[in-house]
Amino acid sequence: MTKPDFDEIIDRVGTHSMKWDGMEERYGVPPEEGISMWVADMDFRPPACVQSALEKMLAHGVYGYWGDEREYHDAIRWWMRERHGWEVEPDWIFTTHGLVNGTALCVDAFTAPGDAVVLMTPVYHAFARVIKAAGREVRECPLALKEGRYEMDFDAWDALMTGAEKMLILCSPHNPGGRVWSRAELEATAAFAKRHGLVLVSDEIHHDLVMPGQQHIPMALAAPELPLVMMSATTKSFNIAGTHTGNVIIADPELRVRFAGRMAALGIGPNSFGIAMATAAYSPEGAAWVDGLVAYLDANRKLFDAGVNAIPGLRSMPLEATYLAWVDFSGTGMGREEFTARVEKEAKIAANHGPTFGAGGESFLRFNLATPRARVAEAVERLQKAFADLQ
Numbered sequence: 001m002t003k004p005d006f007d008e009i010i011d012r013v014g015t016h017s018m019k020w021d022g023m024e025e026r027y028g029v030p031p032e033e034g035i036s037m038w039v040a041d042m043d044f045r046p047p048a049c050v051q052s053a054l055e056k057m058l059a060h061g062v063y064g065y066w067g068d069e070r071e072y073h074d075a076i077r078w079w080m081r082e083r084h085g086w087e088v089e090p091d092w093i094f095t096t097h098g099l100v101n102g103t104a105l106c107v108d109a110f111t112a113p114g115d116a117v118v119l120m121t122p123v124y125h126a127f128a129r130v131i132k133a134a135g136r137e138v139r140e141c142p143l144a145l146k147e148g149r150y151e152m153d154f155d156a157w158d159a160l161m162t163g164a165e166k167m168l169i170l171c172s173p174h175n176p177g178g179r180v181w182s183r184a185e186l187e188a189t190a191a192f193a194k195r196h197g198l199v200l201v202s203d204e205i206h207h208d209l210v211m212p213g214q215q216h217i218p219m220a221l222a223a224p225e226l227p228l229v230m231m232s233a234t235t236k237s238f239n240i241a242g243t244h245t246g247n248v249i250i251a252d253p254e255l256r257v258r259f260a261g262r263m264a265a266l267g268i269g270p271n272s273f274g275i276a277m278a279t280a281a282y283s284p285e286g287a288a289w290v291d292g293l294v295a296y297l298d299a300n301r302k303l304f305d306a307g308v309n310a311i312p313g314l315r316s317m318p319l320e321a322t323y324l325a326w327v328d329f330s331g332t333g334m335g336r337e338e339f340t341a342r343v344e345k346e347a348k349i350a351a352n353h354g355p356t357f358g359a360g361g362e363s364f365l366r367f368n369l370a371t372p373r374a375r376v377a378e379a380v381e382r383l384q385k386a387f388a389d390l391q
Helices: 022-027 046-061 072-082 099-110 125-133 154-160 184-194 253-265 271-283 283-310 336-348 373-386
Strands: 033-038 093-097 116-121 137-142 144-146 149-151 167-172 199-203 227-230 247-249 324-328 349-353 363-367
Touching: 022 149, 022 349, 033 363, 033 373, 046 271, 046 283, 072 093, 072 271, 072 283, 093 253, 099 125, 099 167, 099 199, 099 247, 099 253, 099 324, 116 125, 125 137, 137 154, 154 184, 167 184, 184 199, 253 336, 283 324, 283 373, 336 349, 336 363, 336 373, 349 373
Parallel strands: 033 349, 116 137, 116 167, 167 199, 199 227
Antiparallel strands: 093 247, 144 149, 227 247, 324 363, 349 363
16 A cells, blocks of 8 residues: 655645635635635545545446445445444445535434424534524534533533424534543433434544544444434545535434435435445555544644644644644633634634534634644644734
């Protein structure tokens, strides 16, 4: 296997990259001067096995409808068994156009207009977007911030339930806080869902990107008796989000029938390019690449945290998983407009605005660290300069 060069600077400007070509319009940060650290994709090429699978398709030159998913399902089952200790059956697997689409299908299949869907906020912003677009209500259950780390607060959340809630979406590992939930926390989440009659949907798209010393536990293993919807994908792990290929995995027969009905009604089928790339990714070569990636991201995390936490008033939440740093600016005493302007106009860094993640995100910005280390180092230098008056 060719050793990946994560330090290589790959110019993505002018390639229809949302992350790089869209940042000036959204943040006022021109790509020729700025550093893009917002959209959650990586500035790295995927492993060679993925590229080879795509090249094989191109060499063949015929792009018809995809059929016979046995190899694809076997690859998913191998990955979940070998990497996560979770046994999956082929008929549990549904392929969606990414996991935002998977989330929307769950909202459609398991709730009705006017129902409420529970989110533990702050959390991935696309959840609330699709819930609201579907005519459902978002029920925000704020995470407790204790000593710079998020914790679940079920006593407070029980009091927020009205009976209109029909579904809970768990983000595990958590985006944007980077928490790897413990078995006890997962079991308590399952108990909360059962207590309030909620369909539990566990989005585990970041489950491969777990820092050394941490262990991700699939919700299916933490709560094996609970009717559950599991969501996973190769897209984050291998930087192939443009394939829009995700998996909704449902062991419970009743939930599976309901979900299959919505898939059939909407005529959703797989993307052949995404299937081929995902099959190649879920392999021993892909596993070795992910291990190298996580080691690289861990070093990026340490570099970023050391530099940012040295700035008085800034605090980067300890990152247990994902490549997304969640930085709290509340200690600066600045309003959101001022610290955001310093990041965008002075440091010329495009980072996600915290309020888009829901209640609790007001004093935060999210920074994507999945980029060559030289860029991370430069971002730290720019932030230190932008907040130099505090040092």
